[in-house]
Amino acid sequence: MATVSAGLLKSSLGRKYLMALSGLFLCLFLVVHLLGNLQLFKDDGGQAFNEYTYLMTHNPLIKIVAYVNYAFILLHVFDGFMLTRANAKARGSSYAKVDQSKSSTWSSRNMGILGTLILIFLVVHMKSFWFEMKFGTMPTISYEGNSMEYKDMYTVVAEAFSQTWYSLLYVVSMFALGFHLVHGFQSGFQTLGLNHHRYTPVIKTIGIGVFAILIPALFAAMPLFFLLLN
Ligand code: HEM
Numbered sequence: 503m504a505t506v507s508a509g510l511l512k513s514s515l516g517r518k519y520l521m522a523l524s525g526l527f528l529c530l531f532l533v534v535h536l537l538g539n540l541q542l543f544k545d546d547g548g549q550a551f552n553e554y555t556y557l558m559t560h561n562p563l564i565k566i567v568a569y570v571n572y573a574f575i576l577l578h579v580f581d582g583f584m585l586t587r588a589n590a591k592a593r594g595s596s597y598a599k600v601d602q603s604k605s606s607t608w609s610s611r612n613m614g615i616l617g618t619l620i621l622i623f624l625v626v627h628m629k630s631f632w633f634e635m636k637f638g639t640m641p642t643i644s645y646e647g648n649s650m651e652y653k654d655m656y657t658v659v660a661e662a663f664s665q666t667w668y669s670l671l672y673v674v675s676m677f678a679l680g681f682h683l684v685h686g687f688q689s690g691f692q693t694l695g696l697n698h699h700r701y702t703p704v705i706k707t708i709g710i711g712v713f714a715i716l717i718p719a720l721f722a723a724m725p726l727f728f729l730l731l732n
Contacts (some may be wrong), residue, residue: 522693524574548656586614609685616682623675663728672725680718
């Protein structure tokens with residue numbers, strides 16, 4: 503019996519570690535993805551953005567990192583599902599029902615639901631852009647002084663974001679992303695044991711200011727920019 507519980511504990515700890523590692527890697531991906539997508543705001547007919555998406559899909563090193571990224575997304579989703587299920591079971595079987603709203607934050611109690619909303623967003627997002635880029639028939643474009651033909655992802659993005667429902671889906675999803683990261687970013691560091699009385703407050707501030715507010719707000723500004731200003 504003791505070995506079974508030890509095994510269970512070990513596996514759920516292992517799961518938590520993998521959740522934390524994959525989650526923090528995905529946070530890093532978000533920063534890179536955001537910086538690249540900021541090219542959309544340039545008033546250059548989409549040239550910088552199309553050159554950026556070309557680089558992202560052709561550079562061999564970036565391609566390898568992309569496969570690691572897909573693996574981490576799948577791992578994070580699977581582990582998240584298993585942990586949410588295990589937590590729900592543990593709560594359901596506990597004798598003393600504790601009022602959780604006093605001992606934990608709203609976002610920490612709803613990580614599973616927030617994660618599911620982000621997953622739905624990702625499926626729609628990947629279908630519209632990633633799938634089209636890789637397997638669709640895209641319009642192409644060339645620029646002065648450059649003989650290359652680029653896939654015109656800028657036009658695909660601009661057309662997608664000119665639809666109100668599609669842009670609103672992005673804005674709502676960025677709220678889910680923000681709330682997921684209110685808890686997720688700092689909790690990742692904690693799970694990995696990276697706690698320090700001096701640095702933990704800094705990590706919490708970065709988690710909320712940068713990952714929960716600034717990054718989702720800048721992502722949400724992209725659809726709104728095309729919907730309202732173009
Ligand atoms: C709202 C602004 C966003 C725009 C305009 C945008 C645009 C794109 C485009 C054009 C691609 C395909 C080409 C490429 O790989 O660069 C892509 C891929 C991707 N996007 Fe986004 N994206 C946005 C937000 C997000 C967010 C918030 C997430 C995650 C929560 C996300 C996750 C991904 C993933 C995982 C891929 C596949 C990357 C790869 O193949 O390496 N995107 N995005």
